[in-house]
Amino acid sequence: GAGVSQSPSNKVTEKGKDVELRCDPISGHTALYWYRQSLGQGLEFLIYFQGNSAPDKSGLPSDRFSAERTGGSVSTLTIQRTQQEDSAVYLCASSLEDFSTDTQYFGPGTRLTVL
Amino acid sequence: RKEVEQDPGPFNVPEGATVAFNCTYSNSASQSFFWYRQDCRKEPKLLMSVYSSGNEDGRFTAQLNRASQYISLLIRDSKLSDSATYLCVVKNQGGKLIFGQGTELSVKP
DSSP states (O other), rough: OOOOOESSSSEEEETTTOOEEEEOOOOTTTTTEEEEOOOOOOOOEEEETTTOOOOTTTOOOOTTTEEEEEEEEGGEEOOOSOOGGGGGEEEEEEEETTTTTTEEEEOOOOEEEEE | OOOOOEOSSSEEETOOOEEEEEEEOTTTTEEEEEEEEEEEOOOEEEEEETTTTTTEEEEEEEEEETTTTTEEEEEOOOOOOEEEEEEEEOOOOSSEEOOOOOEEEEEEO
16 A cells, blocks of 8 residues: 655755645554654654644744644644754654554655755 | 663674674663664664563574673674674663663675
């Protein structure tokens, strides 16, 4: 079946512009995560949505970052007034998170470059 | 201190070698533990979950020591295709996955 998809795959923007990154999780997965990975670094947790619960936003690095998940499915990560240090690969993952499994499935990522 | 810490890499080993990765975590309330594999410029993929009793999947053996808050991954008879970055991952009680920095493995002919 279809996996997690993300769009765009690559985004180049100018410093100060806003960007929106999209994630389509696997159908039926209740949990959705956003991470970012800078070159040669590990994954940095950004935000976690689980069902109808309030999202865990503890990883968002600044108030320029926000995320929504509409209808319990598609999620959009928005970065306002982008800075060069925002350049990274932004990865989305989804998980079924029932009692039997909590495996996360990652999308291919969006490579963001801020000039 | 990072919540999940791994051996610094890279590990460069010949084909057929046995290689061990170590990982420690700081949150004693952590609930689940995993090893993920990430190939260059690709997304991470689950390699295996880690259970207290230890578990094996072919050439891969994972161990968890809750008392020491230590996780390990052993790869026997390493193959060229095992070259990747191995990520130690801990799930806390809030459901959030915390990733280690990863250890890069390079298996040479």
